[in-house]
Amino acid sequence: MMFEILRRGTGGKTRRGSNPQLQDYLIQQLTAVDWLGVLMGLPCHVLVTGHIAIEKDDLTGKLETGLLMYGKLSAKVPLVFDEKYVTRTRDSSSGVEYKLLTKNDGYYKAETRMGGMTFSQLEEPDIKKLLVKAGADASDKTPLIESG
16 A cells, blocks of 8 residues: 555655655555445445454553554554454364454453344354344345356
8 A cells, every 4th residue: 555655646746666754654544444434335244354463562561462554553443343353263172163252351352342242252253143143134235246
């Protein structure tokens, strides 16, 4: 995204190959949040995956987690979403078991609005079942583009 911001430049003058300036990061943040808003406005269920970053707070020494993104985007992007789940894994005799963390556990930041008090802290990783459990529409949506 930053490459494109620099390529387009400002006032019709490209800045390709130059270092980003402070205003470029603001443009990047606003563009990312705007495009995610467009995606969220589509008439379908939208799932976006990401990686978790672990950082140490310099003042308290406490480890904190958040979305692995550059700068302030890691704080701004999650605000676009109502549901934020973290996949948890556990080794078992039958292989790796997966669960979705739907509420904060003090380390990982997860939350649910649609699940409220209905969801357990750890749920099966099945979005349709979670929609049904929350009393939401779990039906497949009409494709935006017809195939054929």
